[in-house]
Amino acid sequence: MPIVEALLALIAVCIGFALVARRARLPYAVVLVLGGMAIAFIPGAPNVELDPEIALAFFLPPLLQASAYRTDWRAFKGNIRPILFLAVGAVLFTAFCIAVTAVALIPWLPFSAAIALGAIVAPPDAVAAGAVLHRLRLPKGIVAVLEGESLVNDAAALVLYRLAVAATIAGAFSWAEAGISFIALAIGGAAIGWAVGRGAIIAIRRLEDTLLETAMSFIACFASFFAAEFVHVSGVIAVVTTGFVLGHAQHGLSARTRRESRVVWDFIEFVMNSLVFILIGLQLNEILGRMDAYGAWTLAWFAVVLSLVLIVSRFVWVFPASLIPRLIPALGRFGSARPWSHTTIIAWCGMRGVVSLAAALALPVTFPERDLIVFLAFCAILATLVVQGTTLQLVIWRLGVEEKRRPGMGIEEAAARTLIAHASLREMERRAEDILAGAIAHDLLPEYRDRVRLLDGINQGAIAAERAARLEHRLHALRAGRARLLRHHAEDGLEEELMARLTEELDLEELRLRRLLGAEHG
Template structure:
């Protein structure tokens, strides 16, 4: 019972702290870590610890699959070179650079332990930057590269991490073996993820039940991760592959209701898991610092400062040459000229560490050398990147002039064109039915509405000064109509006792339509 109460209390705290972070304009991960650290000093609290074996297996699969599910696969493929240079090259470079710096600072730390620290800190977390990126209208390629990097870099880092732990047990670490094994484990993980995704999609196509389909999507992420890990393959690559395949198939296999409701469930789970990881590490920091009592406060502060500085600088050291050197090849330069320096600066600065690094730090074996020091340094580096980079990223983006202004007609022409094509297709289908004996009268009734809608979308595509005002007026009138319908239903319920299930059904239909209007042209 105390465990249940503790979990519920942490969830309540996460919600309250997320609200505080929103009002303060801070990344909520920063607030969660600091609050967890402060709460840990309250006397009488139960000791809350997370099993190392559970940390990665429980938290990572849904967080990784959720990100992969939302990935634009076509954009990912178009930007594969810069993504891999960051997700593989930069991760390997950072892991070994941080390991080298750690060895210089702490000579008694074994090389494998130093590399493990580097692997923990190597992968940036796109979730940490998402709050900023979503608020700003950035060039699409920057967002694609950062999100694509976050899908693969965890696999790269965790392969190094696993080899460092194994090398600690064996007493040696061979870098070229780690590189070869990365390719083998990665390809095996991709194969496992593909198999799990195919089986899951086959089952979902036959279930026709939103609740079961959503539950199966969660089982898929854990199945791919655990199956790959059981075969000593890359569980991260398996989960990412499963997520990408299911995301690509969602419009073909999932029903409209499943897509709507599963998205809400997944967003909730991602928020809870991310929040719990951040607050859990904060709650454990007090005990970790106490166990490091043989090191002075100044020594710990100095180590944390140097490691954090090296971590931030390492990304700049890699990103700028990695972008320029491939363009020395004429064919690459012609097809893909060097991005503006402002783009490279933002990509370099958007290197906040987050939930994956925290989970990997907690997952170190209890008898691992310098475990408490590694967790402490990882915590400080993560906090430093979140506070320094997370709170200044938006300012930097605006300072560099990368925020794209909204289209003068209120909608991007590409989006308007896509909507116009869809509306014309719908109109064509209705016209095709207009001559039928059975469907003809019904189709004729619908024609006027859809002709008007297609015409409006065509005007939006072509542009014009009055388009934005017309679009706003259309949406306002329809939203007023929906609100009037909602009020009438509630009045009917109050006066005549409308059944609750019928009220829910009608309200849901109005909610779906309102959501469509607020996100479309109207």
């Protein structure tokens, strides 16, 4: 029971911190980490130890799959060059820079152990990036690159990490072996992830039950991760691939499954995201408790220097890499050159998170300077979340990168809605021509023609106030119908199942009208 009580208490605290973050207009990941640190210093607060196996095997698969599920596959393919340059190139470059700096600061640290430290802190975290980016309105190209990078870079970093740990124990390190291992692990992980994803889709389409289908999508992420880890390939790549496969096939699912599973996954993401970041903050007591052998100023010097190198090395890599399409035009088809302001945002988005901490905690007990490496990894997470996470929105505003919400409905959305409306109207007109069943279709035609007139007006630039007024009338009529239904239910007592069905239909129609009205009002 103490575990259950502690878990519920943490979730309640996370809700409170999320509200504080919303009021303060700060990334809630930052507030959760700082809040966890504050709780850790409360007298009598228990020490919380985050098991690295739990962090990687329990938190990471669903969070990675959820991110991959939402990823625009066409945008991912269209930005594959910058994604790979960041996910592989930037990880290796950052790890090398951190290793060289660590050896200069701590001469007694073996170079292979320093490489392990570099691999731990090198990859920006998908969870941290999503927690910060979801509240900002960035150009789609930037978001595609950042999300794509954070989905793939963990695999590169963890492969390098495993090889560095093994080399530290064995006393030798080979970059060639690291490259070959990464390719093998990535291919193996992608194959398993694709197989699990396809199997999950086949199972989901045969279940024909929304609750079971949602549960199957949840199980798929763990199945791909554990299957990949069992055969010693990349579990991270496997989960990401499964997410891509499921996301690509989501339009073949029932409307109810898509809608309800989205709500379930949003809840899972919030709880797990929140627990991850507050648990990171709660580690502070345990980490500091093992730092007595070092002076406070020495620790602060190490942490500041390595955190600065971590942030600066990303800039050193990103800006030259962004010039490649200009210098080598043949590579332009894999991603066009970006404005320097976009490149600056990509370079500034280097928040670290749960993967870095879990990898640090997973170091063998006998690993050289293990406690110091764990402390430095924590400081890197804290520095990047606080410094970059809290200033990212300011940097975006200063550079003028944030996309302004355009008034009215977007051209692409209006065109798509018009296609739907015209196709629906043509089908209803075809049915109205039927001699036997045409009377019913004739009664429905005015409704479908009204929708077409509304959307044609949007495409032709009709007066926005008139369109908004029509939507407002529909919304008020719907509210009146809902109020009358509630009175009828209170007076005569409808069956709960019937009441739930009618309420769901009204809710869906209200959501549709509100989306259209929101597009009108901007």
